[in-house]
Amino acid sequence: MKYLLGYIILFSCYFGIGQNTTPITKEEVMTRVKEGNNTLKITAQDALAAKGDYLQTNAVLLPNISVSHTGIATTNPLMAFGSKLNQQILTAADFDPTLLNDPRQIEDYATRVEVQQPLINLDGMFQRKAAKAKWTATELQSERTGDYMALEVEKAYMQLQLAYKTVDVLEKAKETALENQRIAENSFAQGFLQKSDLLAVQVRVTEIDNQLHYAQSNILNASNYLSVLMNETGTAVLKPTDSLSVSYSDIDAVSLSENRKDILAMDSATEAYKQMHKADQMSFLPRLNAFGTYEMHDDEVFQGDADGYLFGAELKWNLFEGSKRFGKSQKSKAEYDKAKLQLEQYKSESALELNRAKRNLENAQNKLRLTQLALEQSQESLRIRTNRFEQGLEKTTDLLLAETQYSQKTLEYYRTIFEHNYALAYVQFLTKI
Secondary structure, three states, X not given: OHHHHHHHHHXXXXXXXXXXXXXXXXXXXXXXXXXXXXXXXXXXXXXXXXXXXXXXXXXXXXXXXEEEEEXXXXXXXXXXXXXXXXXXXXXXXXXXXXXXXXXXXXXXXEEEEEEEEEEEOHHHHHHHHHHHHHHHHHHHHHHHHHHXXXXXXXXXXXXXXXXXXXXXXXXXXXXXXXXXXXXXXXXXXXXXXXXXXXXXXXXXXXXXXXXXXXXXXXXXXXXXXXXXXXXXXXXXXXXXXXXXOOOOOOOOOOOOOOOOHHHHHHHXXXXXXXXXXHHHHHOOOOEEEEEEEEEEEEOOOOOOXXXXXXXXXXXXXXXXXXXXXXXXXXXXXHHHHHHXXXXXXXXXXXXXHHHHHHHHHHHHHHHHXXXXXXXXXXXXXXXXXXXXXXXXXXXXXXXXXXXXXXXXXXXXXXHHHHHHHHHHHHHHHHOOO
């Protein structure tokens, strides 16, 4: 009765999942990941932020223009006299000492247009170059993140394929086990088989049911992970339209390229530190800026009967700021040297990782050949023992051992295919430019 209840529960689980299954191709997954993945969206925003930093450096080249309108009321002698002068309403009577020393309240409304134009700002120019290098580095890193997400999709999709393959293998193993159980029950009923042998066959069926349950859970887990990568919140179980098979590619001649996007990104980041150090060095030099104003004055708001302008240039040289610039230059030099060391270290580690990945791929290829051979041998052994068992010439334990070994070798073979394909995809990822 307990076996029957277990079968009913397991069948209900399979049937429910099957009703919600949605077929999907790897290309569809990749497209949805590119459109909806949050990690890719975050890196895109990082690139936009870096672009914004670069656009801010346009201030080194473009003028700064501002417009203001100010209103005042004053009895201050100097301000009152100056306001009348700006409004061009000064008369000879205003030079009366009594009026000069104790003027009546004067109102002045001024509209001012102010322009500041950088002419020579060497440290700002190098800061602009640093911002451009940082922007380039962020864009390249964003593209490299896209390559990594493609690898992650490849891995997750193969995990889903492997999960379905595992279910297929276990379902076939269950059919075999149930057939063996039927034969064992007939033999037991005829007195040709002991009770312990029958129980062993029944235990094997239960073990396969348990393995099927975990395999079905793996399908759900792989489907959920793919949904997360695609940034989708659905309950449908995904099913790959193609089956897990061995991928082939020639990787003998591949090598690490310095044009790989993450390496180029670190190179651009190092360039940004270099330009920032140059900017700190240039801060010791003078700056030349032009400026100009145009003003309109009146005793009524938003009027301008009197106007005037002013323009000029300023050459400014900050000779000493309490050794602040010396410390800043020393810090930027250290950061630049550190970035160069990190770049060389990253290249060395990347080359090491590629060599390790290539060796792992070679090991996976060897393991694939061996597991395929072991699978063929276990399959033939099971065929022989099954025929002998049906004729009453084979022990139940030997048949169960052969059937178990065949299932294990089949699952191991497909796991090895997954390991081989992922190892190949990882090598391709490490050499992608």
